Structures are given as C-alpha cells and as structure tokens.
Amino acid sequence: MTRALNTLVGLAVGDALGMPTQSMSRADIAARYGRVDRLLDGAPDQPIAPGMPAGSITDDTEQALLLADLLVEGGGTFEPRALADALQAWEDDMRARGSSDLLGPSTKAALVELAAGASPEESGRFGTTNGAAMRIAPVGIAFAEPDALLEAVVAASRPTHNTGLALSAATTVAAVISAGIDGADLDAALDVGLRAGEAAFARGHWRAGASVPAKARWALAQTFGSDDECVDFVVDVIGTSVSSQESVVAAIVLAHHFVDRPFEALCQAASVGGDTDTVAAIAGAMLGATADAPPAPAEVVDDVLRVSQVDLASRALALTRLRDSAPRPS
Numbered sequence: 001m002t003r004a005l006n007t008l009v010g011l012a013v014g015d016a017l018g019m020p021t022q023s024m025s026r027a028d029i030a031a032r033y034g035r036v037d038r039l040l041d042g043a044p045d046q047p048i049a050p051g052m053p054a055g056s057i058t059d060d061t062e063q064a065l066l067l068a069d070l071l072v073e074g075g076g077t078f079e080p081r082a083l084a085d086a087l088q089a090w091e092d093d094m095r096a097r098g099s100s101d102l103l104g105p106s107t108k109a110a111l112v113e114l115a116a117g118a119s120p121e122e123s124g125r126f127g128t129t130n131g132a133a134m135r136i137a138p139v140g141i142a143f144a145e146p147d148a149l150l151e152a153v154v155a156a157s158r159p160t161h162n163t164g165l166a167l168s169a170a171t172t173v174a175a176v177i178s179a180g181i182d183g184a185d186l187d188a189a190l191d192v193g194l195r196a197g198e199a200a201f202a203r204g205h206w207r208a209g210a211s212v213p214a215k216a217r218w219a220l221a222q223t224f225g226s227d228d229e230c231v232d233f234v235v236d237v238i239g240t241s242v243s244s245q246e247s248v249v250a251a252i253v254l255a256h257h258f259v260d261r262p263f264e265a266l267c268q269a270a271s272v273g274g275d276t277d278t279v280a281a282i283a284g285a286m287l288g289a290t291a292d293a294p295p296a297p298a299e300v301v302d303d304v305l306r307v308s309q310v311d312l313a314s315r316a317l318a319l320t321r322l323r324d325s326a327p328r329p330s
Helices: 002-021 026-033 059-073 080-096 105-115 131-135 137-142 146-157 164-181 186-203 212-220 227-238 244-257 262-269 276-289 298-308 312-325
Strands: none
Touching: 002 026, 002 059, 002 137, 002 164, 002 262, 002 276, 002 298, 002 312, 059 080, 059 131, 059 137, 059 276, 059 312, 080 105, 080 146, 131 146, 131 164, 131 244, 131 276, 137 146, 137 164, 137 276, 137 312, 146 164, 146 186, 164 186, 164 212, 164 244, 164 276, 186 212, 186 244, 186 276, 212 227, 212 244, 227 244, 227 262, 244 262, 244 276, 262 276
16 A cells, blocks of 8 residues: 555656646756756746646646546446546546646547547557556556556557557556555566566557667666766657657656655656656656655645645555455466
C-alpha cells in the first residue's frame, strides 16, 4: 500500500509542479519563474493552464484517476469503449468549466474515429504520443503478473494509442511501477520495465519512430559531470515534446539521475520546457513506486491534495487489493 500511494502522490505532485510551465520553453520558464523549486500559480498568459492556482493537477493525474476508477469498478477489467466514453465525458466537463487543458492530439483524433464508427482496435492506430503512458500508473499498481500487466496496458491504450511506439512506452512505465510495488529499486525496476516495453512493441500498429526502450537504454548509459549536463542532454538530445520517445525517455533519465533527490527530479522535470507536466508526472510515479517514502516533502503533498481535492489513498488501497487478489504464477 505504501508504494502504491507513493506512486499516485508522485504522479500528482509532478503534474502539479509542471502545470504552470507546460508548453513553455526552458528559457521562458527560467525568465518567468527562475528555478522551479516549489508549487507555482499558472500565470494569466499560461498557454494551457492560465490562472490555475499552485498545486493544481492537470489531465495527467485526472485521466490516471479516471482509469483507476474504471479498473476498480470492473474488478480489474473494463471495456475499451468505456474508457473512450469516459475520456470524452471528461473533456466535455473540462470544456464546460472553461478549461484549456483538454485531450491530447492522439486521444482526440481517436475519439473522433470512434464516434464515426471505427472499432476500438482501429481508432488508435495512429496514436504515438504520451497520452497512454501518462495515465497508465494505476495499471502498474493493480497488476503484478507480466502477461496480465501487458494485456491491461493494451486494453487501457488500444482505443487511443494502439501503436507499437505508444504501447511500448506505456508498458515500460507500468512495468517499472509494478516492479517497484513488488520491492524493486529504480535500477532493477527500469530493467524490468524496458524489457517489458520491448515485448509490447509488436502488439500495436507500426509507426516510424525510435524505439522507446532502445533510446532509454542508450540515454541511461551516458555519464554526466553535473546536474546541468544531464538536464541539457534531456532538453537538447532527448527532447521533451508529447512524443512518447521524447517525454517518456526524458522522465526516465531525470528519475535515474536524481534518484537520491526525488523532489529535485520533479522540479527539474518541471523546468525543462515542453510537456513538463507529463515528464514530471511520469518521473514522479516511477520514483514513488520504487521508494518507501514519497518523492516530495509532506507540505508539498498536502498542498496538492488540498488544492486539487483528490483522494489518492482510497484509490491506492483499492488498486492494491486488486493486485493482491489476482493469481500469481507458482
């Protein structure tokens, strides 16, 4: 239960730290905020989250909790179309509230296809972005057995991100979290996750792009003389866009380099520019799953929970019970 809760806490805190900086450049973030080392308000001209109060979560956490609730309600299973319907309802609600933090490009395009009559197996055939990976943490908590984990990732991703690139990225994240829940440290969990990501690639439609596990393995083999060198590498070489093979790999490298300073990892992820909320959320979920303490100070966690009014503890408990009730190989 502790690591399950830490996973969701890391996801939410990373998301909230990246909320005010998302879709901004690294230079603009530095000019506006200096060093991101705390929760910040969204500025009035923030392109995605204008005026949102410090500690607010975004679509990353909200969609992950949506998936968590579907898993719990279905006893570990759900219909792919039910996920698509829930995502569309979520966006409709966000739009009604005047939010600009709506569905990403792959998810939006897939839902249009579904509405036009496409099957869930075909609607996500072009989705290569990080939408599946950003919401997949509950699957990593709920499933321990590798084959069951992979099937759950595919079910949770297929309607919107049914490509080898996206499935590989989402499976890597879920398997890192699952290994961490079982007690692995980050290094061991990354090894499990990257092998699982390699196996997942063949489950989706082929789309051109670098292999997420191969790129991550290469990036993890680099050595950095300083924190700044690592962050420069993430920004200039890996990239921080919504592309799975950029943002997911960026989250992996930052989590690995700052593993002994997890809150610093999330602050750096919030400062790199691009899809900062997703990079920080994924890094936070992986760091939370692979440690026995939350990846953020208690006062920061309390602020995020208070501002966003989300119940992470009950969901972590329910997902843990799903994990514990599933059969494991003898």
